[in-house]
Amino acid sequence: MIDLYYWPTPNGHKITIFLEEVGLPYTINPVNIGAGEQFKPEFLKISPNNRMPAIVDHEPADGGAPISVFESGAILLYLAEKTGKLIPQDLRQRTKVLEWLFWQMAGLGPMAGQNHHFSAYAPEKIEYAINRYVNETGRLYAVLNKQLADREFVAGDYSIADIAAYPWIVPHERQSQNLDDFPHLKRWFETIKARPATIRAYEKAEALKTEALDPDKSRDMLFNQSAKTIQP
Numbered sequence: 001m002i003d004l005y006y007w008p009t010p011n012g013h014k015i016t017i018f019l020e021e022v023g024l025p026y027t028i029n030p031v032n033i034g035a036g037e038q039f040k041p042e043f044l045k046i047s048p049n050n051r052m053p054a055i056v057d058h059e060p061a062d063g064g065a066p067i068s069v070f071e072s073g074a075i076l077l078y079l080a081e082k083t084g085k086l087i088p089q090d091l092r093q094r095t096k097v098l099e100w101l102f103w104q105m106a107g108l109g110p111m112a113g114q115n116h117h118f119s120a121y122a123p124e125k126i127e128y129a130i131n132r133y134v135n136e137t138g139r140l141y142a143v144l145n146k147q148l149a150d151r152e153f154v155a156g157d158y159s160i161a162d163i164a165a166y167p168w169i170v171p172h173e174r175q176s177q178n179l180d181d182f183p184h185l186k187r188w189f190e191t192i193k194a195r196p197a198t199i200r201a202y203e204k205a206e207a208l209k210t211e212a213l214d215p216d217k218s219r220d221m222l223f224n225q226s227a228k229t230i231q232p
Helices: 010-022 072-083 091-121 127-150 160-169 183-193 196-206 215-223
Strands: 002-006 026-030 054-057 067-070
Touching: 002 010, 010 072, 010 091, 010 160, 010 196, 054 072, 067 072, 072 091, 072 160, 091 127, 091 160, 127 160, 127 183, 160 183
Parallel strands: 002 026
Antiparallel strands: 002 054, 054 067
16 A cells, blocks of 8 residues: 655654554565665655655545655654544644654754764764754753653654654664653653564664665765756
8 A cells, every 4th residue: 555665764764663553554665875766766756855755655545546745754644644543633632743743853853863964974073063963962852851751652642743753762872862861751762662563663674784885975875965966
């Protein structure tokens, strides 16, 4: 039913976790971003921003032609609405889930991503940039920790808000964050980590491990794109 265009990154993990949680049939189509497969014309037809994940739903709710969706937050929301799972129907609870979904998309993901870039990938170690994004990642961890102080999951019951955030906490050591500093977040993290669907999703990722690519070529593919890359 669902074709998933995927590579084992935090944004990719979001979608496999959701699909495993709800039991929706899907097929993984690997998109090796280090090898530049995200620039293939057939992939750009469904993901014009040349980013994975993306999906194609061959059985949309309206009974029409297949629907493609790109951007991990949009995919989570689409699949939650399709299945009626992991998103509340109550107006107020649904709004809370959407707030935290967009919090992850606008804050935790981009800031942690810049943390990864300047700490691990940038050929020049710029102290200001590293401190800026390590500190902002820590601030966002603290925001999430505070939210979890009096509830089991981010917005009440387990939802797409939790699924969106969890994969970005997995590389906490790489982000120079200590979960012991955030006890409520740590409890939440360990709870999601132990869920059978999460375990299955990360097992799918292990199966996609490939031989190491040339690091300089991969860096160019991932980080040296510009407007010229997009122009026809």
